[in-house]
Amino acid sequence: MESQVEHYELTHADPDSVELPAVLAALAEPARLKIVRTVAAYGGDGGMACLTVWDKSGLTASKSTMSHHYKVLREAGLVVMWWVGSKKHVRLRREVVDARWPGLLDAVLTDRTAD
């Protein structure tokens, strides 16, 4: 229950404290992989609203399940989230992830076999 009053100061994982297995485990879950791919495809550098992710991804998970997945992605250092009014937005941390594991995100995102 991070403060919804502040719009930009949500707590996120310290990138340097995240281990590679945690990142891989986060991406290994099909629903989370779908989220990441959707954010990359539609969000660009500015990110997008979580609700839009839900629409575009075609995922059917419940609100609580989605919230759980976002939490895992956040703790793996893969995404940043912030509030815009009553809606939450999400963005990939490309700079951070690319700096630490060059090529990893590209490899995952360019998978032509994913639906």
Add this chain to the structure above:
Amino acid sequence: MESQVEHYELTHADPDSVELPAVLAALAEPARLKIVRTVAAYGGDGGMACLTVWDKSGLTASKSTMSHHYKVLREAGLVVMWWVGSKKHVRLRREVVDARWPGLLDAVLTDRTAD
């Protein structure tokens, strides 16, 4: 069959039928990641004996656990194994993995933060 000892390949996963989440899940387990890194570091293109992997990796898992990890790596299409006498050898399937997910193995193997 150039020597007295019989070398024969075992059945492995069809690379095209493996999904990305399965590969990521295989690599997300610290012990398996260690195995892959050890094979990459010491095995080169020719692979190495599983027992040598055990020595070099410093893993302390039991025989059955190691066997299980190898099975997961095999089913994920990440390694090939074959018999050399009474000892089993293992080799990374770099060509196959690199062809399907370019940069993925490199990204995982060049992680400087792994012990």
Add this chain to the structure above:
DNA sequence: CCTCGAGTTCGATAACCGTCGTACAGTTCG
């Protein structure tokens, strides 16, 4: 002030997975 929409948290449940010991199968070598 009150209602609706967007998300989080909690508790419960079911499935998955890593681990091990034991039993078993094949190879090597004395």
Add this chain to the structure above:
DNA sequence: CGAACTGTACGACGGTTATCGAACTCGAGG
């Protein structure tokens, strides 16, 4: 042959995790 070595198959146990509904918080907009 038989003992030692190498690895797999099978059950069992315990911990992790994905999933959901319900209750809750907070903001937006009548």
